[in-house]
Amino acid sequence: MKALCWHGKGDIRCETVDDPEIQDGRDAIIRVTSCAICGSDLHLYGGFVPGMKSGDVMGHETMGEVVAVGKDNTKLKVGDRVVVPFTISCGECDYCRRGLYSVCERSNPNGAEQAKMLGYPTAGLFGYTHMYGGFPGGQAEYLRVPYADVGPIKVPNGLSDDQVLFLSDIFPTGWMAAENADIQPGHTVLVFGCGPVGQFAIRSAFMMGAERVIAIDEVPERLRLAEAAGAETIDFSAVKGELQDEILAMTRDAARTRSSRPSAWKATARAP
Ligand SMILES: [Zn+2]
Numbered sequence: 001m002k003a004l005c006w007h008g009k010g011d012i013r014c015e016t017v018d019d020p021e022i023q024d025g026r027d028a029i030i031r032v033t034s035c036a037i038c039g040s041d042l043h044l045y046g047g048f049v050p051g052m053k054s055g056d057v058m059g060h061e062t063m064g065e066v067v068a069v070g071k072d073n074t075k076l077k078v079g080d081r082v083v084v085p086f087t088i089s090c091g092e093c094d095y096c097r098r099g100l101y102s103v104c105e106r107s108n109p110n111g112a113e114q115a116k117m118l119g120y121p122t123a124g125l126f127g128y129t130h131m132y133g134g135f136p137g138g139q140a141e142y143l144r145v146p147y148a149d150v151g152p153i154k155v156p157n158g159l160s161d162d163q164v165l166f167l168s169d170i171f172p173t174g175w176m177a178a179e180n181a182d183i184q185p186g187h188t189v190l191v192f193g194c195g196p197v198g199q200f201a202i203r204s205a206f207m208m209g210a211e212r213v214i215a216i217d218e219v220p221e222r223l224r225l226a227e228a229a230g231a232e233t234i235d236f237s238a239v240k241g242e243l244q245d246e247i248l249a250m251t252r253d254a255a256r257t258r259s260s261r262p263s264a265w266k267a268t269a270r271a272p
């Protein structure tokens with residue numbers, strides 16, 4: 001199959017590699033129909049994360065169609081469409097049972113080595129260095145999914161890849177940022193940075209009931225996307241004085257802005 005392979009800082013190549021195979025009874029193999037590039041991939045691209053080896057397959061935001069399942073996997077069947085989360089989790093260890101899937105004790109075979117560097121072990125991750133298990137990633141034609149009866153989310157009929165792909169990582173990341181802010185209905189929320197995580201944090205804040213979201217960035221297309229979600233925006237590179245004064249002015253004079261930008265997102269969003 002074809003896959004994107006890491007060969008060093010700034011050196012990623014599309015190459016032919018071995019097709020993945022079922023290695024464990026709970027595995028599944030998926031034919032990848034969509035995958036995304038994450039900011040975390042840029043950390044690998046820039047050579048900032050140790051533990052990569054030449055030829056490692058990249059990618060952890062992946063979805064596709066199941067083409068093979070292990071004999072012990074009763075959750076998935078050939079033909080299912082699934083979104084595959086970044087984290088690989090066994091579903092049975094103490095942490096998994098408490099819902100703390102990102103620190104699964106079983107899925108990272110290199111956890112002991114990793115703990116020496118990070119101070120603690122984490123779950124295995126797709127396409128994210130040997131420190132996180134050395135699992136081939138999903139920027140490839142096919143992906144082996146370990147513990148595929150735990151993480152993968154079956155896609156209901158009628159939803160396109162574009163509508164669900166970001167459940168693999170970036171939407172939950174933005175959602176969690178908003179969740180950590182303990183947003184209550186009527187709150188005004190400030191989002192610094194309108195990259196992909198910021199965009200999903202903006203939308204999550206509205207879904208949680210925020211009355212206003214003020215989004216801050218300097219990239220015009222990011223600011224436009226934030227506005228399309230109903231956020232008020234500040235281009236920080238155009239602020240003459242202190243950014244804080246600008247924010248205080250907007251929030252002090254709430255009546256001025258509250259009615260000026262109806263939110264298309266708010267009108268359609270429903271909390272899950
Ligand atoms: Zn990601």
Ligand SMILES: [Zn+2]
Nearest residue numbers: 090093096104
């Ligand atoms: Zn586990």
